[in-house]
Amino acid sequence: MRIFVNGEQREIEAGTLAVALDGLGFTGRKIATAVNGRFVPATQRPATRLADGDKVEIVAPMQGG
């Protein structure tokens, strides 16, 4: 299955957002997620199934003014 992670195309096994994040190496990291422009709380990641073409955004704390 092909999805977009932070704008980059990635091939992953079909499954949930939680599994995809593990596979992408984000386990244990301080991040927040959105799928197709909608916020997905951490508690809902295991229940959020990804579909072909989904756009996943993964953000972390960063410097800001």
Added chain:
Amino acid sequence: MAFYGVELSSRLLLGTARYPSPAILAEAIKASWAEVVTVSLRREAGPERAGQSFWTLIRETGLKVLPNTAGCHTVKEAVTTAHMARELFDTKWIKLEVIRDDDTLQPDVFGLVEAARVLCEDGFDVFPYTTEDLAVADRLVEAGCRVLMPWGAPIGSARGLNNVYGLKALRAHFPDIPLVVDAGLGVPSHATAAMELGYDAVLLNTAVAEAGDPVEMARAFALAIDAGRRAFLARPMEPRDMAQPSTPVVGRAVLG
């Protein structure tokens, strides 16, 4: 001074971007005496984990964090970013930015009011980055904002207070809403001027981060803000058109 029920003794809110190094950022935060620092959310790229080490630095300061929605151009983007920030930083506080013009980083005040309404209804404590427009400020308060953050000048421009008259009018119109001059300041005297108008606080970033010595500049701003606040409380005299001798005239020796 309190923002949404949180008592603060420092009247400087400090941004965390554009410092020469993380060590200088940490030192500048200390020197500024700030109790609130602003942060953002950005895509976490690959294995270098920049976001994770930055977060460790901020967490170690023990200060209150004010996440922003910088770079958002639509209500939807800003609202989604606010939700991600609330989870990531475990705070209801959000510095709401909805930008319209990329040259001036002028807020889209229509989108700002709409996003503020959505977020206030959802339980956020919204700190809107706005212009000094009185009618817009009124709409933001109507939407539920209990802090207003008008710009001094465009972000990063170092121009100071572009519209002193407008900022004064805003202060007079909202005596009970905490007002923070956010953005556009370049030197400590700009911050003093804002505080002398009766503003409650100042939010800064570039003026400190891009100074030759950010740590020294952070302390200079802290002192300037304190001076401006004290001057406001001391009730400055009114300007006059003509001179008035300060030395007594009576009793002057006749020598000519």
